[in-house]
Amino acid sequence: MSHIPVLAKEVLEGLALGPGMTVLDGTLGLGGHAALMLEATSPNGKLIGVERDSRNWAVAKERLANYGDRVKTIRDSYGNIANYDVPPLDGVLLDLGFSSVHVDNADRGFSFMKEGPLDMRYDQTQELTAEVIVNSWSRDDLNRLLREYGEEHFSGEIAKAITETRKKQRITTTTQLADLILKLAGGRGHIHPATKTFQALRIAVNDEFGELTRGLDELTKLLKPGGRLAVITFHSLEDRIVKQFMKESELLEPLTKKPIIGSDEEVKSNPRSRSAKLRIGVKK
Numbered sequence: 001m002s003h004i005p006v007l008a009k010e011v012l013e014g015l016a017l018g019p020g021m022t023v024l025d026g027t028l029g030l031g032g033h034a035a036l037m038l039e040a041t042s043p044n045g046k047l048i049g050v051e052r053d054s055r056n057w058a059v060a061k062e063r064l065a066n067y068g069d070r071v072k073t074i075r076d077s078y079g080n081i082a083n084y085d086v087p088p089l090d091g092v093l094l095d096l097g098f099s100s101v102h103v104d105n106a107d108r109g110f111s112f113m114k115e116g117p118l119d120m121r122y123d124q125t126q127e128l129t130a131e132v133i134v135n136s137w138s139r140d141d142l143n144r145l146l147r148e149y150g151e152e153h154f155s156g157e158i159a160k161a162i163t164e165t166r167k168k169q170r171i172t173t174t175t176q177l178a179d180l181i182l183k184l185a186g187g188r189g190h191i192h193p194a195t196k197t198f199q200a201l202r203i204a205v206n207d208e209f210g211e212l213t214r215g216l217d218e219l220t221k222l223l224k225p226g227g228r229l230a231v232i233t234f235h236s237l238e239d240r241i242v243k244q245f246m247k248e249s250e251l252l253e254p255l256t257k258k259p260i261i262g263s264d265e266e267v268k269s270n271p272r273s274r275s276a277k278l279r280i281g282v283k284k
């Protein structure tokens with residue numbers, strides 16, 4: 001399993017890390033950025049790693065085991081950080097969204113290119129799945145979800161097709177849903193017509209905007225004065241939340257007016273970095 005950390009150089013520079021600092025990675029993933037943060041704070045810096053997905057959490061924990069007691073991990077959402085005893089922080093990173101493992105493993109239900117259950121949960125102990133939303137939300141609610149979280153122009157048509165289809169047969173797989181949307185869209189558009197629907201479902205299943213809003217607030221409180229918050233987003237809705245927060249928070253000074261994006265070189269070698277945007281804020 002591999003995951004190339006996105007905007008790695010820019011994150012390290014933006015966080016201005018040095019020996020002995022205490023940092024928190026709120027989206028540990030497979031521990032790529034975390035390992036770099038540990039190197040940048042060596043020999044004695046500390047890292048708290050938070051990850052909601054138990055599989056990724058276990059992989060990261062194992063990967064970072066050689067750093068011994070410099071690392072502490074929490075298997076939970078970073079949005080719940082207020083429930084933990086966290087020391088004052090010099091730096092915080094959020095690298096939002098899903099990881100390569102989620103899209104590569106069909107059984108997690110994140111990819112419309114692979115047949116799998118309509119799941120999309122990061123935390124597989126929670127009850128709400130994409131299948132529940134697709135089969136039980138009203139047409140109006142589905143329409144609103146696709147419009148607001150997917151920015152899907154054809155939200156009404158897709159919501160109608162979903163509610164018509166499920167009258168005959170429960171929609172349980174990724175390909176069932178993707179094919180239904182594909183049929184509706186014909187050859188329209190240059191991205192797969194199910195892209196936005198899948199994004200919207202993923203955001204709703206994991207309450208991604210709720211977690212982000214709570215997390216930004218709580219994590220900023222934990223920063224020391226002068227401590228830095230770095231957030232990498234992958235679509236405009238997330239970026240808007242981060243931008244607004246950094247502009248309006250009384251506790252934070254935005255360091256980046258415009259978000260930092262990947263170099264041409266990185267974008268060429270790591271397709272995931274294509275849509276990545278990094279914003280940095282400094283605690284007042």
Ligand SMILES: C[S@@+](CC[C@H](N)C(=O)[O-])C[C@H]1O[C@@H](n2cnc3c(N)ncnc32)[C@H](O)[C@@H]1O
Nearest residue numbers: 027029030031032033051052053077078095099
């Ligand atoms: C893009 S990946 C992070 C990759 C990581 N920076 C690395 O270098 O390996 C995002 C990770 O955040 C996790 N995640 C998503 N929402 C979360 C949340 N609210 N709290 C904690 N982890 C979350 C996902 O399960 C995924 O593993």
